[in-house]
Amino acid sequence: MSSRDKILQKVRENQPAYSALPVFDFAGRDNDLPTRFETVLKSIGGETVRLKNLEAVREYLQLHASEQVKVITDVPELGFPILVGNQSLHDVDLFITTSRLGVAENGACWIENLQERVAPFITQHLVIILKNQYIVSTMHHAYEIISDTDYDFGVFIAGPSKTADIEQSLVLGAHGARSCTVLLLEE
């Protein structure tokens, strides 16, 4: 008998009587989600900038990101080099991507469909473009939105990489991005 069969047999023998799944419906606080998102993200080391639309983003980034040595993005409208698969990203300074889902209670953005999964982690700095209308209140609402999505890999990113392993002193920029800026769009 394989380990698999042995384990499953033992589990079947030992598991208790069936206990039903709970039904739950946690409502969120729906007032001014972008402001709540902003407040929480700032409290966890992230930054936000309020902009009108994608055109405004392009202007903003061209103004601010030009000092960066190496920029890469998967948003073609921005006028920066495009991320393709199988690219070496070890020296990327800034990666700009979009999110279709932000969570107000924890400042997280859902990122998926990455041509190269390591991009938002290996970059020194991360910028995420998020429309205000895509912000939901809680993780429950978030999972409702992505419940049927057929993703290969997805990640909730909430702020910059961090650690407090050295005597509980918070340090931003452990192994992932040193900074995380979310551009909140009106449209």
Add this chain to the structure above:
Amino acid sequence: MNHAKAALKFNKDFERTTWHDQTLWMVRQKRDRAAMTIDEWENLRNTASDIKRNVISNLANYLEQFEQQALGNGVKVHWAADAQEHNQIVYDIVNKHLQNKPGLKSIVKSKSMLTEECHLNPFLQEKGIEVIDTDLGERIVQLAQEPPSHIVMPCIHWKKEEIGELFHQHLGTEKGNKDPQYLTEAARQHLRDKFLTHKIAITGVNFAVAATGEMVVCTNEGNADMGAHLSDLHIACMGMEKLIPERKHLGVFLRLLARSATGQPITTYSSHFRKPKAGQEMHVIIVDNGRSTQLGREDFRGSLKCIRCGACMNTCPVYRRSGGHSYHNAVAGPIGSILAPNIDMAKNADLPFASTLCGSCSNVCPVKIDIHQQLYKWRQVLVKEGHTTLGKTIMMQGMSQVMAKPAVFKFTGKVGRMFMRNWPGLMNNSLNPWYIHREMPEAPKQSFKEWYQDQQKKQ
């Protein structure tokens, strides 16, 4: 060394013990502040507990469902009955991979208490495969050749001066520099080099979703992702109780996990691995290692609800003042003390006694495990199985003799009170373990029964 002896050793440095205590209590306070921001916190705990109870009651079906989904996603699935088999499977996967794609015989590993439990690192090391722990706290204890002392904050027992000295020796940082920013930057550069050169990565699994076959890994540092996404081979190691039924249940657990662990609303990264990336091999190893036995224990199967947040450790007064290493187990503290005896009763018989049964652990557990009640029940089991010290056995038998016979009880009390009143030195010395941190109470002239009978006569 049993917990009591190890704790005594830990306590010799009173200031350090107090620093350790205060640091952990501060993390507990962060948890409280985070929990208070959620009106439905208690309801959330109930929901999480009920979800896990359902999982435990339907585990075989969920395991099969998860396997089927994972296989359909292109993930290879393995089953390990025990730690030894788990380690062997990891080795076989790595070995086979290196035969097809020769490269560094070295693996980057992100935090996995399961691999600690199985002692994977020394097993692989012996076979000539290096393992580099990439979580900063884990890397620190690895360089120091120690096990982690806390499941979430591996080097909580280390001071920054000591880390500074360790990094000076191993990473070439400036001598005497203890600035956390500086030291973290040094670790970032050192480990970044490892990520970029290593093609084999091992991660743990925080939650595995049966309905979709996906695995969620939560980190603040991003080390699990840096390892996995730069690898040709990603091995995920998972205790079989990590299953949850559906994606939507992640909402409940991800709201509870980081808030309970460190007081953050969520970890920086909550990565959902569903399929390997192009050109990558992904494996998951489902591990039993005593869990199916615990599943059969009516009083203790609730411990399998655990999501490894560490909140119980942060609040436990005994853990705070004895340190994780005193528990001689990969998972220490209150939860470790109800998991470990299941694996080895003789070796871990001391752990359920390393508690005042204050119940603080049960109070903070996000999945409402009745930890303090299980600690008490384990004591019953251990004593019945004969796993107590001879001294305690003799003392308990003596006590039961005295308490079972009213005349003996009355006489012993009278004699005891007389000695305490007239010859206090007999009790107030270092031979009396009670006296080490406490003064003996003043012995009353009468027992309560004598006083009560006197009152009755006066009426």
